Amino acid sequence: MAGSLDQVVTVVYFDKTNADFYKKGDFIALVTRDAAGQTTDRGIVRLRRMFPFEELWENISVLTKDNEELGVIRRVSDFPEREDLLREELIRVYFTPKISKIYSMKEKYGFSHWEVETDVGRIGFSVKDTFRSMLNLPEGRVIITDVDGGRYEIPDAARLDKASRKKIELYL
């Protein structure tokens, strides 16, 4: 179709043929290859999920330090040799403790104070305006944002133990 969107806008999709990632210190860096086979080292890049709540390993935007998009990874498996590297970086970027048990959740004077068990150990945090700081996603997933902007995830509220669930029931 003439004048269709894809003729006007180009989204650069990265795959094995035009891009490669490598580890640079503790960061991830990108090398691109143009049609002529010429390679360019783009240095350290940022990875951001386009649909962070739905797709963990697909539609990853690759950005420069100034948040300019260089291209998009359709799925990390498009880079079989670099898949582990990409996954590792994404896990780092989206690091979110997963709550498995809620010891206490007390609401007082507009703040709630949480004591929880997570996959990285027992932690406590404070949440401001509890109701609006809890994002309810499909399948019982809940994302909680604390006063500092730190995030915590309940993978499935329905599968929490009864005592834990009761403490947060009101906000689901």
Added chain:
Amino acid sequence: MDKNGQFCRGTILLTGQTLYLMSDSGGDATAPEAGVERYPVDTLEALAVDELISTCRFYAQKEGERLLLTYATFYAKEDLYRLVSSFEKLKEGRTKEIATDKENRRFCPICGRRYPDRERKFCPHCMDRGKVIRRMGGFFFKYKAQMAVIILVMAVLSALSVITPYFTSKFLYDEVLNQESAFYGRILFLVLLIVSMRLTRLFFTIVNGIITSRISAKIVYDMKQTIFSAIERLSMGYFTARTTGGLMNQIYYDANRIYWFFTDGFPYFVINLVQLLAITVIMLLYNPLLTLLALGLTPLVLWLIGRLFRKSRRLNRRRYTRSRALNALLSDLLTGIRVVKTFSREKTEAKRFAKASRELALANKNSSKFSATAFPLVNTLVYLGLILVWGFGGWMAIKGSFGMTYGILTMFVSYVGMVYDPLYFFVDMVEWGSDSLNSMNRLFEIMDAQADVKEAEHPHPLPKLRGDVAFENVEFSYTKSRKVIDKVSFSVGAGKTLGIVGETGAGKSTLVNLLVRLYDADEGRVTVDGIDVKELSFADLRRNIAIVSQETYLFVGTIYDNIRYANHDATKEEIIEAAKAAGAHDFIMKLPDAYSTMVGFGHKDLSGGEKQRISIARALLRDPKILILDEATAAMDTQTERRIQATLDALSKDRTTIMIAHRLSTLRNADSLVVIHNGKVAESGTHAGLLAQKGEYYKLYQLQLDALKNVGVTE
């Protein structure tokens, strides 16, 4: 967090020579210097923070490469940014400027717990409740006479309700119907007594109602007034840190809740308490054993009521959120009905609505079901207490033991029934008592909040302003993480016109905010006539500067009122002149009500360009020495803009004008131009000079020229 993203406690220490990173994670904790890493300052070029989604990466630049120092939670984010800027100053040898601010305390000085919100330095654990209530009481103290009357009236009412059962039961059965009593047979006397008690009660109830409604309106007015004047005093920063809509709601809600606490809650609390005590004492006097039996179940009932209330509140809250969600959806759909129809999504939206509606129905059902089952259960329990009284009391009366009579028995029955209402009240009071306390606290916080931008105590006198404006190495950031203005310097002489160019978000409007001190610069100086704006009084500063900004705001009122807002002493002629100069007169005269047209929220809706012209008129009426036009003509068509521009050019002869614009053509006649890019001055000079430089300005100019050519317009 450590380098591997594991949680740990850590400390980062920066000395003149070395950056130390210490943590308690990993390694042999007993070994000296376990978990300590050191980096000589000379080997590092810079420090930086990379914000991830919920954590950040703290790294250093070393020999042009990035060196990961550690991961950190957002909790440490601000401290890291401070460290980055301190490091930068250390590198530049400006060690004296390194801030050692003790202000930024995050922990409660009394109990050492962390403040839940660092914007609010308030610790819920150490809050002195008594103090808060006493302070709040001050509001009501003004009305102490009325308050005293209310409490007195309520005391009379409760005394009446306590003694009524005595006359209707004890006195009736044991005296009037008792042949041995002096009152035997005086039934008319009793009836008259009861009727008069009833009438007294009616009288006092009415008095109470009248006084309460009269005083309550006053108190709410008082409180809102106090809060509002406190708010107006605060600087812009306070409002940007909080959403204004939320703030307004909060104030409204808090004021009402506090009012309610003092007019309904607190007096009833006192009255109920007195009533409860009085009943208990009377019952104990007549028959301690039966009292014990009758009230023996109270702790159980109290506990049960407490539990049920909590559950019912939970269900109610759910019902409330569901209904709010439904309302939001409904208003969303109705406001966007045009979009719904053009994309023919009616069916899906109807389904979405049905789902939300169903959920509300379910919540309603649950909540009603609960109150329909739970509270009758409690009532039965209360009834059980009554049965005990009937049974044992009856037995005692028959035996004639414990001085029990038929009259006392019926009186007991009435009293037991009266005990439970106050109990319900107390249980409920606990919850909203703490809510009200929270509201009070928030209000005091607003009242106590210090304005970040403080007026100089001894302002520099400034009778007449020339209009020289200068920025010297100004730095500013709204949040620690991003400098909006970075070492900006420029100056504009009195009577000259300066144009500021730059892309959206480059920091142009922020410069203006700094000039009029809506915010204060973090570093550097902003001067007017060579005097730091911080040394001028707000009145002097703002009287001489007028801003026409992008966001124009018209208050509810006539167009005339809105223009006159800048100068209440202006005559009608002056206002018309100002309107003419701003190109507003013509469109105003097209409106049937002309200058008397009501505008603002809920009234005649003017277009963006029309509003801008009114605000230009407003600014011109002020006759300022410094006029700032921040995209003031952006919403107008080019022709209108040209016309107004010509007037403004003529008017700008003896005043300093700062113009901010996207359309470069607007700025062509400016005496000098400053191009702002990412908070820095990219280039400056005259229109011709900048074009010759072929830099940023040239690029922008070419772009806009091309765009115009494309649509067939040539400059």
